Amino acid sequence: xxxxxxxxxxxxxxxxxxxxxxxxxxxxxxxxxxxxxxxxxxxxxxxxxxxxxxxxxxxxxxxxxxxxxxxxxxxxxxxxxxxxxxxxxxxxxxxxxxxxxxxxxxxxxxxxxxxxxxxxxxxxxxxxxxxxxxxxxxxxxxxxxxxxxxxxxxxxxxxxxxxxxxxxxxxxxxxxxxxxxxxxxxxxxxxxxxxxxxxxxxxxxxxxxxxxxxxxxxxxxxxxxxxxxxxxxxxxxxxxxxxxxxxxxxxxxxxxxxxxxxxxxxxxxxxxxxxxxxxxxxxxxxxxxxxxxxxxxxxxxxxxxxxxxxxxxxxxxxxxxxxxxxxxxxxxxxxxxxxxxxxxxxxxxxxxxxxxxxxxxxxxxxxxxxxxxxxxxxxxxxxxxxxxxxxxxxxxxxxxxxxxxxxxxxxxxxxxxxxxxxxxxxxxxxxxxxxxxxxxxxxxxxxxxxxxxxxxxxxxxxxxxxxxxxxxxxxxxxxxxxxxxxxxxxxxxxxxxxxxxxxxxxxxxxxx
Numbered sequence: 110x111x112x113x114x115x116x117x118x119x120x121x122x123x124x125x126x127x128x129x130x131x132x133x134x135x136x137x138x139x140x141x142x143x144x145x146x147x148x149x150x151x152x153x154x155x156x157x158x159x160x161x162x163x164x165x166x167x168x169x170x171x172x173x174x175x176x177x178x179x180x181x182x183x184x185x186x187x188x189x190x191x192x193x194x195x196x197x198x199x200x201x202x203x204x205x206x207x208x209x210x211x212x213x214x215x216x217x218x219x220x221x222x223x224x225x226x227x228x229x230x231x232x233x234x235x236x237x238x239x240x241x242x243x244x245x246x247x248x249x250x251x252x253x254x255x256x257x258x259x260x261x262x263x264x265x266x267x268x269x270x271x272x273x274x275x276x277x278x279x280x281x282x283x284x285x286x287x288x289x290x291x292x293x294x295x296x297x298x299x300x301x302x303x304x305x306x307x308x309x310x311x312x313x314x315x316x317x318x319x320x321x322x323x324x325x326x327x328x329x330x331x332x333x334x335x336x337x338x339x340x341x342x343x344x345x346x347x348x349x350x351x352x353x354x355x356x357x358x359x360x361x362x363x364x365x366x367x368x369x370x371x372x373x374x375x376x377x378x379x380x381x382x383x384x385x386x387x388x389x390x391x392x393x394x395x396x397x398x399x400x401x402x403x404x405x406x407x408x409x410x411x412x413x414x415x416x417x418x419x420x421x422x423x424x425x426x427x428x429x430x431x432x433x434x435x436x437x438x439x440x441x442x443x444x445x446x447x448x449x450x451x452x453x454x455x456x457x458x459x460x461x462x463x464x465x466x467x468x469x470x471x472x473x474x475x476x477x478x479x480x481x482x483x484x485x486x487x488x489x490x491x492x493x494x495x496x497x498x499x500x501x502x503x504x505x506x507x508x509x510x511x512x513x514x515x516x517x518x519x520x521x522x523x524x525x526x527x528x529x530x531x532x533x534x535x536x537x538x539x540x541x542x543x544x545x546x547x548x549x550x551x552x553x554x555x556x557x558x559x560x561x562x563x564x565x566x567x568x569x570x571x572x573x574x575x576x577x578x579x580x581x582x583x584x585x586x587x588x589x590x591x592x593x594x595x596x597x598x599x600x601x602x603x604x605x606x607x608x609x610x611x612x613x614x615x616x617x618x619x620x621x
Contacts (some may be wrong), residue, residue, distance in 0.1 A: 124415075125417065127293075129418070134293050137445070146396075160181040161395075162395075163395050164395065170420065172419075173378030179383065182398050182399050183246075192344070199332050199333045200344060205395070206387070208397060215352070230475040238482070243456065324431065357493050383400070403456065461476060471503040478499060523550065527559065553584075
């Protein structure tokens with residue numbers, strides 16, 4: 110029995126009760142979000158539910174992070190909404206398939222290692238922004254449509270009822286683990302609130318009030334679009350953005366779950382799995398998706414660590430759609446709202462607020478910017494890209510100020526410049542200012558033992574400084590340069606004196 114569910118890691122111990130119960134909890138939490146995201150994208154609710162099933166199942170089986178949950182997401186919905194409105198659902202399916210192909214290529218070419226470039230303040234900002242979005246999105250459940258069709262805040266008894274049920278849900282989720290962890294508190298909270306609503310015949314908003322989830326097995330369907338260059342030109346920009354958004358959100362979620370579980374996921378394997386999932390989602394009438402941080406946190410906080418929970422969540426979701434829609438549609442939205450609010454509270458990196466006085470101001474700035482972009486634009490990929498760019502510029506500025514030269518003249522009258530700090534486009538100006546060409550002796554040595562020549566701007570700076578000395582008839586020795594830099598230097602072969610035996614060979618980290 111164990112080997113059937115544990116195909117990928119035979120040494121991992123699987124707690125079947127925890128995995129199954131966690132999967133059921135996640136399945137219940139997936140339903141309103143999948144429906145909501147489909148509606149945001151201008152598609153039918155079943156399109157979101159089918160995507161949640163297909164993407165969730167494929168990534169649970171093939172993904173690089175056991176315990177991580179994938180499905181239809183708001184980030185993907187925002188990307189495809191314009192295409193859905195202008196060209197219809199068939200073009201959305203074609204876009205999802207093309208995005209999946211791009212993600213598979215990203216995994217094959219091992220681009221997952223690019224996540225190493227995302228600094229921690231960016232991750233903090235991403236997580237905090239996502240937590241705020243999750244929390245704010247739940248506030249819509251406290252609104253209702255008035256006689257004029259406008260969305261307004263609830264008042265009176267209806268407001269008191271939903272607030273009370275939400276608080277009851279949150280109290281159970283918070284308090285039950287202090288008594289026992291035998292059953293996931295999230296599942297207990299949903300069932301308890303459901304029981305209260307049924308027992309006392311409480312009139313409150315249910316899942317069925319959002320949309321019907323009744324359906325059959327996802328139908329196999331080749332997108333009905335012209336197979337032409339015009340179609341490719343139309344959908345490729347959407348597919349590229351969708352693939353990028355999906356990979357960024359998935360790999361960041363993977364890193365966060367890695368930290369929580371103190372284990373190591375495989376980013377490139379996850380990229381391939383996400384691509385395969387989106388391809389199948391596109392041909393089985395789904396809107397596509399990626400990893401979901403909120404549902405992944407529900408799963409992990411319930412104790413799930415293996416692939417079984419994700420498989421159970423996907424299969425249970427399909428069973429609900431096919432056979433249990435009538436019952437699931439009676440679930441009070443207050444229970445699911447309370448669950449997602451607790452997820453938002455648990456997602457927020459409160460440590461980032463406690464340590465704000467201890468962090469560099471540049472890191473605080475990056476974190477705040479990423480949070481604001483995430484919250485205001487709801488564009489997670491853009492927020493991460495902006496954060497990485499700002500962090501890179503700050504890093505370049507800081508390192509540009511760190512280059513320095515230690516100078517001394519030896520007993521032979523040769524002046525030595527020992528360079529410290531990286532030489533790159535940001536530091537070449539400060540590097541050039543270190544030299545006094547006219548007053549230096551006839552022979553100098555520029556030693557790069559404690560420095561690194563990083564880019565073409567640095568190499569051009571070396572060319573220029575050697576030319577300046579050459580023009581006044583002085584000789585320069587460049588020492589401890591790597592062979593690669595030596596080959597790239599131009600017009601300096603007559604005056605370069607490289608200590609080959611001590612030259613370092615720069616190594617580039619590779620992703621295993």
